[in-house]
Amino acid sequence: MSHRSRHGGRHELGQNFLVHRPTIDRIVTLVASTAGPILEIGAGDGALTRPLTGLGRSVTAIEIDEHRVRMLRRRVPRATVVQGDAVTELTALTRSLDRPVVVGNLPYHLTTPILRRLLTERRWQHAVLLTQWEVARKRAGVGGSTMLTAQTTPWFVFELHGRVPAHGFRPVPSVDGGLLSITRRGSPLVDPAHRRRYEAFVRALFTGRGRGLESIVATWTGWSRSTARRALDRARIRSGSLPRDLDPHQWAQLWEVVGTRPDKVAEPGRSRIRVDGGTTVERRRRCRPNDQ
Numbered sequence: 222m223s224h225r226s227r228h229g230g231r232h233e234l235g236q237n238f239l240v241h242r243p244t245i246d247r248i249v250t251l252v253a254s255t256a257g258p259i260l261e262i263g264a265g266d267g268a269l270t271r272p273l274t275g276l277g278r279s280v281t282a283i284e285i286d287e288h289r290v291r292m293l294r295r296r297v298p299r300a301t302v303v304q305g306d307a308v309t310e311l312t313a314l315t316r317s318l319d320r321p322v323v324v325g326n327l328p329y330h331l332t333t334p335i336l337r338r339l340l341t342e343r344r345w346q347h348a349v350l351l352t353q354w355e356v357a358r359k360r361a362g363v364g365g366s367t368m369l370t371a372q373t374t375p376w377f378v379f380e381l382h383g384r385v386p387a388h389g390f391r392p393v394p395s396v397d398g399g400l401l402s403i404t405r406r407g408s409p410l411v412d413p414a415h416r417r418r419y420e421a422f423v424r425a426l427f428t429g430r431g432r433g434l435e436s437i438v439a440t441w442t443g444w445s446r447s448t449a450r451r452a453l454d455r456a457r458i459r460s461g462s463l464p465r466d467l468d469p470h471q472w473a474q475l476w477e478v479v480g481t482r483p484d485k486v487a488e489p490g491r492s493r494i495r496v497d498g499g500t501t502v503e504r505r506r507r508c509r510p511n512d513q
């Protein structure tokens with residue numbers, strides 16, 4: 222049974238090959254401004270692999286489709302092509318290459334698992350990724366931050382580099398693409414030792430009850446509204462703001478003035494609420510679906 226569409230791409234592997242020359246050039250230019258070995262995720266027919274080898278740096282490409290791997294080894298002998306699953310092998314690959322730069326026109330169905338995996342890896346410095354437009358836009362915080370972006374901005378800078386029309390891929394997918402770069406911050410905005418607690422704090426505020434941050438913080442901490450307001454003033458957060466409105470520096474400041482209070486930090490998946498009589502109890506909260 223053939224898995225190929227009439228355009229030659231295997232739908233179940235997210236094979237939408239990049240044919241948009243301006244985007245290929247833009248990706249190569251972005252990568253050229255970085256240094257070190259390059260790891261490409263999902264190399265396909267080598268639309269990016271070949272120009273990346275032109276930068277004169279080591280290029281390792283991972284591709285799951287054996288047929289493409291054989292072809293790529295013949296066509297781009299200067300690249301090291303590994304046959305395997307990028308989701309399960311990403312950790313080993315980023316560790317085996319010294320501080321790699323990660324590049325990929327990602328298979329759309331694997332964007333979220335690959336991003337999640339990347340954002341917990343410590344070894345890489347820069348990533349240049351082509352994803353669905355909506356994902357790139359959300360990650361870059363355009364139109365408001367999401368929970369995952371707020372949880373990771375103390376360590377990474379996300380930048381949107383433009384929209385890629387659907388007709389720039391073969392076969393043509395149903396949505397446009399977006400070019401996103403992620404750079405690890407030289408100086409994190411939050412102490413990396415607090416990462417898990419900070420993530421739980423962001424989750425608690427994103428999923429907390431209340432109309433604005435003032436009431437969410439008051440509910441979560443058990444503080445009065447005026448105490449919560451003073452804490453938000455110290456973090457330079459305007460009245461009426463929602464979690465999605467905060468920039469990375471405001472999140473870091475809010476963590477300093479509210480989140481780092483040991484008596485107020487909830488376990489991941491729980492948040493604290495105050496009940497009658499002033500007793501603070503913990504309650505499990507559910508994450509909003511789709512808030513990735």
Ligand SMILES: C[S@@+](CC[C@H](N)C(=O)[O-])C[C@H]1O[C@@H](n2cnc3c(N)ncnc32)[C@H](O)[C@@H]1O
Nearest residue numbers: 234237238239263264265268285306307326328
């Ligand atoms: C959107 S295409 C990009 C191909 C090529 N880089 C380009 O830009 O034309 C995604 C590629 O990822 C590969 N792929 C899909 N799932 C994968 C996985 N789990 N691990 C590694 N590669 C995968 C597909 O076979 C496909 O070649």
